[in-house]
Structure formats: C-alpha cells, structure tokens
Amino acid sequence: MTAKMAVVAHGGAGPGPERQSNLQAAVDAASRLLVSGASAVEAAVEACVILEDDPVFNAGTGGVFRIDGSVLLDASIQTSDGRVGFVIAMPDTPNPIKVAADLLDENINGLAGEGARIWADERGHPKREVEGRAPIEGDGDTVGVIVRDSTGSMACATSTGGCSHRPPGRVGDVPLPGSGFWVNERIAVAATGEGEEITRALLSYRVGEMADSDECHSLEDAMKWGLEKLIQGKAPVGLIAISSVGPGAGLSNTEMPWASWIED
C-alpha cells in the first residue's frame, strides 16, 4: 500500500509563550525524515525529541515541576499496527519518548517511576537530571506528534511534564491508552489539556471511534463532538488527528499551537 505522507503536531493546550515557530520546526523535521525514507515511528519520535529538547514546551527539558519541586515525565507512543509503549512519572530522563518507543517491541507495554528508570538504565538510555521549570499560570501542557508514512503506517507520540500544580504520584492522560492518545489502522488521535477531564472522557478513543463512524464526515467533526459533548465545564482541552487519507487536523477549546504537513 502507498499513502500520502503526512504530519500533524501540537504544542500544548493553554496559553503560554509563543510556540508556533518552534512547533513548525519539529513538523518540518518530521516531513524531511519521511521524504528521506524514515518510518512513521522514526519521524514521530524524532519530532517529539525536538519538542522535548526545546524548553518552551512542557515536556522533556521544559517539563514543569510537580508541587514538591520534582520533574517527572510521561510519554507514550502507539502505532497503527497495534503496538504501544508508555512511561509514567519518569525521573532523570530528558527524552522519555525514546524509552516509550523502546517498549514498542517488548512484551510489556508500560513502566512507571523508578522501575522505568532502572529499565532505561539497562537499555542505555541517558540518565540526567532534568532542569524543568516552575509552572506558569495557564501554560501549555503537552506535546504530541502524529505521522503517516508512505506505507500508510501511522504513529502517535506524546510527551509531558504533566499539568501544572499536580503532586508527584499523579497520573495524567498522556501515558494512558485511549485517554491521551489512540491509534488503530484507520485513525490516530492525540489529546492535550487537563488530563483528569481527558481521562474521565476516554477522549482520544471515543473521538477516534466517532471519526471512524458513519455519523461523522470529517476529523474536525469528530474533534468538535469530543470537545463539546465529552468535556465537562471549562476544562481546557485540544486534539489533533489524522486518518489513513488526507491531511491531519487540530481543534481546541483554548489556545493550542498546531501545525501540519502533507506530501504534494
């Protein structure tokens, strides 16, 4: 099967520093990689690493402190051929998405906390204190990248320091399949924003199912339905999505930088 290659990415729901051009750099890098023959997983991970390494985003290097001052990072990746990897509250790991990606072909899907770090040590993933930063009121909260490669395979990579003002043991939506992300053979969805609300709604899975159904005519329709019908109150939430054809799309009920690319 051949497909038009495509990328869509977001830089976190919620107001914050100007992040659009930084986000575009990651989308450009992913598109260049795809054109040079990279797989969806390779391009999604590399773009996510660029965002994790950029302190303007709440992920990796720029991950916000938990309320005890710790920096604990979550990341996830899922593929349209049915693989998944995720890490929860990882300490001392500037690029948790690489550890999540290393789980894709293992017989365990997810790891948390110190155990995740021990496993990462055994696999040679760099261990380094992550500087992090203090939460800024209303700061963007996650990064996400979805890629479709020339074979039609899709991969979704997400990463975060977690929503601001959360305790060290708290688990948000980003490492939870169906909540912060969902991918099947036809659709890929990533969420950003208030993790508790996203998790309660099982948002990414349900938006993906809606996008796949006869009730829905576009990715935008499915995301609009998700934000309007599944999210309660004023919780800031955004979504990006891609299907097996056409460009990716993004929609948010608050500020959310997003960018996309599709092959000519």
Ligand code: GLY
């Ligand atoms: N959406 C990121 C979090 O709630 O941690």
